[in-house]
Amino acid sequence: MIRRIHHVGIVVKRLTEAYAFYRDVLGLPLVREAQLVDQGVRAALLAAGDSEIELLEPLGPSTPVGRFLARRGEGLHHLCFETPDVGASLVVLKDRGVDLLDTAPRPGLAGQIGFLHPRACSGVLVELATPPGPTLEEPSPLRLKRLVIGAEDVRATAGVFQSLFGFPEVAMNGGPRTMLAVEDFSTLTASLREAGTPRLDGTGEVTVEPAGSHGVHLHISRYTFP
Numbered sequence: 001m002i003r004r005i006h007h008v009g010i011v012v013k014r015l016t017e018a019y020a021f022y023r024d025v026l027g028l029p030l031v032r033e034a035q036l037v038d039q040g041v042r043a044a045l046l047a048a049g050d051s052e053i054e055l056l057e058p059l060g061p062s063t064p065v066g067r068f069l070a071r072r073g074e075g076l077h078h079l080c081f082e083t084p085d086v087g088a089s090l091v092v093l094k095d096r097g098v099d100l101l102d103t104a105p106r107p108g109l110a111g112q113i114g115f116l117h118p119r120a121c122s123g124v125l126v127e128l129a130t131p132p133g134p135t136l137e138e139p140s141p142l143r144l145k146r147l148v149i150g151a152e153d154v155r156a157t158a159g160v161f162q163s164l165f166g167f168p169e170v171a172m173n174g175g176p177r178t179m180l181a182v183e184d185f186s187t188l189t190a191s192l193r194e195a196g197t198p199r200l201d202g203t204g205e206v207t208v209e210p211a212g213s214h215g216v217h218l219h220i221s222r223y224t225f226p
């Protein structure tokens with residue numbers, strides 16, 4: 001049901017000031033900016049690989065985002081997953097008794113969108129979006145690699161996300177594991193591929209499953225030795 005992280009939403013005081021960092025310093029291209037009166041925000045999407053960063057400036061102090069800003073300050077606000085049919089996804093979740101803020105899709109900056117209630121997702125505000133057309137990956141100097149969510153009980157929270165969104169478990173940090181670093185990453189991954197070693201390939205990192213490394217959880221990342 002879920003294709004990828006469509007965007008990560010960040011509340012800012014002023015879009016123009018946030019552009020000075022996200023667009024001008026980091027170099028993320030501005031994809032779209034719009035005023036969404038029903039959501040009480042002026043919002044912008046900037047490309048970060050095949051995901052985006054969404055900046056949200058409240059239109060006033062009494063809007064939901066304005067109240068968030070007053071209470072928590074600038075920072076991470078929500079996370080948005082892309083789904084091929086947000087309406088169908090909301091129906092499935094509703095039938096399962098999941099707490100939703102939107103039971104039907106509505107237009108947003110990322111296309112048709114709907115929000116789950118944070119209490120359904122271990123306190124994380126999650127948005128689902130179906131973009132209007134095929135997503136064109138904008139060239140950007142930085143890519144979103146992963147989003148780390150704080151959790152009191154990592155295993156339970158991972159279970160919530162897996163059951164709601166059907167995510168496979170990639171790796172559970174916290175268990176015993178051996179971390180290795182390698183300079184010639186492509187040769188290493190080619191040998192692992194050739195050997196058929198059970199593993200999870202990431203960008204610049206690979207996790208060898210214990211079945212392939214004599215019972216040891218190996219995490220190997222690309223590293224340039226000084």
Ligand code: CO
Binds near residue numbers: 007009054078080110
């Ligand atoms: Co959003």
